[in-house]
Amino acid sequence: MAKIKKTQQLTFPYADLDSDQTRQRVEEFLETVQVFRRFGFVRREATITHNASPQYHQRTNTISRSAEDIALWNVSKEDELQRKSDLLDKAMSKLNRIEREIVNQRYMTPDEVYDYNVAADMCIGEKRYRELRDRALFLLAFALRLEVYNEPEFDRRLTGM
Template structure:
């Protein structure tokens, strides 16, 4: 057994006011989108109606609807966004330890959708250790993907209000 190596990124997470629940949900949503992209690829939108080439008078706003152009732009932009997200997840997974990477891969990126206790048994670690490693890995991924959610500090507005008596 060697000395346990502590990730320096983990140490800085404890001092930031991060909303852990919202951050976990954001990372899980991000990973789910990447998993779907890897599993089925990009599904393009298609125009439902073929546009006519005849000129049509518009309302007084002179706004022209361009649904085919909007769909084409969305297809190009969304596919590029998903490819960038996939590359970013791969780079972020490279920063994790091998155990953390395997936990994230099994929990979020594999197609099987196994329960955590089954994955922990297959990895020969306890369920508690599995969950601890998973939480640590999600925190690191949140920072690496720049999607961490911070807690909002709400000030008591009544402490700052002042009423003046006019008499």
């Protein structure tokens, strides 16, 4: 008798991908980096406001360290934004030239540019432009680990709920 080989079907992770949420996360990431590159980092500063009315509260014996908290936030936030910018540069280098150009023109320019403007500038049809844009955002989502998966739906009949 001949042995029967069992075959397994390959499953790809993007089958359960929530494309709308993933796209939103990538666009938010791109906007954050674009604003950081455009304006740099805006530091928080300590403010002292005088209040004419007395503040009655119980003693908690805790010391307020607002200057330290602000300094730590400034350092950590600036490092985080710089890390995001470097990570985006690495991810963008893995895209092909057309996808990189689409992302740069659509999301990384300071002007508000619409999809049809970018498609016209690049002399490609809107349908092809949307395909390339979606592919670029999809690849960036995986490169930046921003993908969002659908929660698996369970059958309520089986659980008795």
